[in-house]
Amino acid sequence: MSKGSNAQIKKIGLIGCIATGIGTIIGSGIFGSLPEVINSIGPGAVGALIIAVIYIIACLIPNMFASSVIPATGSFFLYQAKLVHPMAGLFMAVQNLLFPVLVSVFAVLFSDYFVALIPSLDGKQVLISIAILIIYTGIGWFGNHTFVSVNNIMVAMLLVAIGLYVFIGVPNMNPGQLVLADIIRPGVKLTSFSAAVGILSSSLSGAGSISQIAGDVENPRRNLPLAMILAPVLVCVVYILMAVVSLGAMEGSQLVTLSDVAREFMSPALVTFFIVGGPLCGVLTSMVPQIMLSVASVAVAADSGVYPEGFARRNKHNVPVGTFIYVMVFAMILAATGAGFGVLMTMFSFVNTLSNLLMALIPFFLYKRYPHACHHAGFKMNKAFTYVVSVFAAIASGYLSFTMLSTLGATVWVLIGIGAAASVVYFYLRIRYLKRQGRDLIADMRSPYPEWSEREEACRKMDEELKKSV
Numbered sequence: 001m002s003k004g005s006n007a008q009i010k011k012i013g014l015i016g017c018i019a020t021g022i023g024t025i026i027g028s029g030i031f032g033s034l035p036e037v038i039n040s041i042g043p044g045a046v047g048a049l050i051i052a053v054i055y056i057i058a059c060l061i062p063n064m065f066a067s068s069v070i071p072a073t074g075s076f077f078l079y080q081a082k083l084v085h086p087m088a089g090l091f092m093a094v095q096n097l098l099f100p101v102l103v104s105v106f107a108v109l110f111s112d113y114f115v116a117l118i119p120s121l122d123g124k125q126v127l128i129s130i131a132i133l134i135i136y137t138g139i140g141w142f143g144n145h146t147f148v149s150v151n152n153i154m155v156a157m158l159l160v161a162i163g164l165y166v167f168i169g170v171p172n173m174n175p176g177q178l179v180l181a182d183i184i185r186p187g188v189k190l191t192s193f194s195a196a197v198g199i200l201s202s203s204l205s206g207a208g209s210i211s212q213i214a215g216d217v218e219n220p221r222r223n224l225p226l227a228m229i230l231a232p233v234l235v236c237v238v239y240i241l242m243a244v245v246s247l248g249a250m251e252g253s254q255l256v257t258l259s260d261v262a263r264e265f266m267s268p269a270l271v272t273f274f275i276v277g278g279p280l281c282g283v284l285t286s287m288v289p290q291i292m293l294s295v296a297s298v299a300v301a302a303d304s305g306v307y308p309e310g311f312a313r314r315n316k317h318n319v320p321v322g323t324f325i326y327v328m329v330f331a332m333i334l335a336a337t338g339a340g341f342g343v344l345m346t347m348f349s350f351v352n353t354l355s356n357l358l359m360a361l362i363p364f365f366l367y368k369r370y371p372h373a374c375h376h377a378g379f380k381m382n383k384a385f386t387y388v389v390s391v392f393a394a395i396a397s398g399y400l401s402f403t404m405l406s407t408l409g410a411t412v413w414v415l416i417g418i419g420a421a422a423s424v425v426y427f428y429l430r431i432r433y434l435k436r437q438g439r440d441l442i443a444d445m446r447s448p449y450p451e452w453s454e455r456e457e458a459c460r461k462m463d464e465e466l467k468k469s470v
């Protein structure tokens with residue numbers, strides 16, 4: 001696509017980035033995980049949420065730092081291919097092909113909640129899943145700015161639903177049921193508290209996905225890191241308020257669903273809106289960023305030659321048509337058949353955890369390759385602090401990878417082996433094919449990314465001018 005046409009594409013501002021991050025985080029999960037945590041550790045859920053958001057931000061630090069220095073669309077692939085090693089990039093390219101699994105998961109969850117709202121549609125879940133994917137295919141065809149604009153409306157509905165739950169619920173809390181001392185010292189075992197932090201962490205993750213569409217973001221070196229911090233913090237505040245209301249207004253010692261609590265102080269009409277604006281909108285607001293992440297990650301690999309160039313060809317809205325169709329059709333097939341769904345999710349989770357380990361080490365490569373650009377990062381972070389947090393994130397990811405590895409079943413092992421073998425064969429044939437066309441794929445992947453080199457050179461000159469002025 002020409003530079004002129006790229007200039008006409010509307011950019012996503014800070015508010016859009018934050019809203020997208022919030023939409024990614026607040027999904028259907030919290031409506032199930034918060035009652036589970038409250039039943040497990042009671043008022044300790046508030047402290048668990050605070051610890052969970054600290055952990056999530058720590059894991060986001062490497063991505064935040066990289067985005068503040070050299071943001072790029074599809075950066076998960078580019079950082080590995082250009083900074084670490086081409087083979088790491090190929091590993092990421094394979095992992096990215098599995099991203100549509102999560103898109104399909106959200107479509108299936110949407111159909112489940114939709115049928116719960118309209119029981120007469122029971123048995124039509126597959127059709128509903130495919131229908132919502134078709135609708136979002138039509139919306140996504142017009143580009144990420146349109147996608148984000150529609151998603152912002154859903155995020156607004158989601159926040160209104162949660163806001164009603166909080167503001168109507170607070171005056172209806174049972175006096176004496178929630179005591180500050182119980183929040184500060186819940187009196188639960190450390191293992192139970194840690195497990196709750198783990199559950200809530202998964203419900204606070206996802207803000208990093210906005211970094212994958214950096215090319216569509218206005219001032220990405222500033223807006224992306226800010227969105228990655230502010231989104232989970234704001235969501236954590238919302239979750240704490242939901243937890244306080246749930247603890248103070250619930251009847252009995254066990255909480256089943258948040259809608260059950262809502263029925264204690266909301267009218268039937270508002271309860272229906274809470275269900276629609278909560279779980280239903282939560283699924284959709286999580287699905288949009290996942291689609292954008294999936295498309296950007298595969299398309300940038302195609303731009304680099306890893307996949308046929310048809311995957312990278314863009315329409316007038318800067319949407320890589322081939323990749324977009326692949327993502328949506330793959331998700332529709334999974335939603336229609338459900339074949340191997342749980343197995344695919346297990347495979348994706350394991351491979352994704354390994355990729356998180358690689359991502360955690362990116363700051364070390366950045367400081368070595370682009371020291372001047374790091375010095376002029378759009379979002380300042382202390383070097384020693386960044387290193388310490390990156391090592392922590394790498395160790396945590398490595399530990400999780402090891403624990404997952406020990407629990408994988410035989411079927412998953414076989415599928416991972418088949419997938420690895422198929423990937424090796426494909427890349428061997430692809431590399432040979434491109435060599436006959438006069439192109440060295442590995443050398444191209446290893447070569448510096450032009451925009452990053454230009455940024456480093458500009459920052460180097462700024463540093464030299466600063467030295468001269470001193």
